[in-house]
Amino acid sequence: MLDSINTPILCKQVPRIGNKxxxxxxxxxxxxxxxxxxxxxxxxxxxxxxxxxHTSNWDFVLGLAxxxxxxxxxxxxxxxxxxxxxxSRLLRRCGGIPIERNTKHGVVDGMADKxxxxxxxxxxxxxxxTRSPVSPWKTGFLHIAHKSNVxxxxxxxxxxxxxxxxxxxxxxxxxxxxxxNRIYLHFKQVQGKYPEKMITxxxxxxxxxxxx
Numbered sequence: 781m782l783d784s785i786n787t788p789i790l791c792k793q794v795p796r797i798g799n800k801x802x803x804x805x806x807x808x809x810x811x812x813x814x815x816x817x818x819x820x821x822x823x824x825x826x827x828x829x830x831x832x833x834h835t836s837n838w839d840f841v842l843g844l845a846x847x848x849x850x851x852x853x854x855x856x857x858x859x860x861x862x863x864x865x866x867x868s869r870l871l872r873r874c875g876g877i878p879i880e881r882n883t884k885h886g887v888v889d890g891m892a893d894k895x896x897x898x899x900x901x902x903x904x905x906x907x908x909x910t911r912s913p914v915s916p917w918k919t920g921f922l923h924i925a926h927k928s929n930v931x932x933x934x935x936x937x938x939x940x941x942x943x944x945x946x947x948x949x950x951x952x953x954x955x956x957x958x959x960x961n962r963i964y965l966h967f968k969q970v971q972g973k974y975p976e977k978m979i980t981x982x983x984x985x986x987x988x989x990x991x992x
Contacts, residue, residue: 807846833972
């Protein structure tokens, strides 16, 4: 059943959680939605996963199905208003971290410290930060990666191909605008569920520098 969707094999360094039932549930959801994988999953104990495009609530369902299927232990940010009974316990159990948007700088520094101190941690974020069209994308995940010296692994949900595409993985330097444009270049060919909601606005001078 796992091979039919080309499920990758994760190395021992990648933090894991779950059981056979949760793995079966994730696999069943992916199969019923017609999705499969392409690419390989990196052998890293600490990383930030940048997932895009994010244009629909279905992206969250798909992301959880992937985490269940891979038995991947993840952390993710969520609006603090969502963490109310009876959902708060489930969200936290799945790796949810409640945040308030008006304290984003404290979140970046705090999460960078947490990732530096952790033996293993996989933080999943949507660079767009919202399902609505947004430009530029949020750069908090890049700042966290740079401050904590962990790589950013890009994962694309391509609704046209019905593929969960793994890679590439980037080490993040201090030129955050340059790093964001590298990510734009990767995702600009990927089609979200609602393509009109995705904006990858690249600054031309930076794009030419990348392509040389």
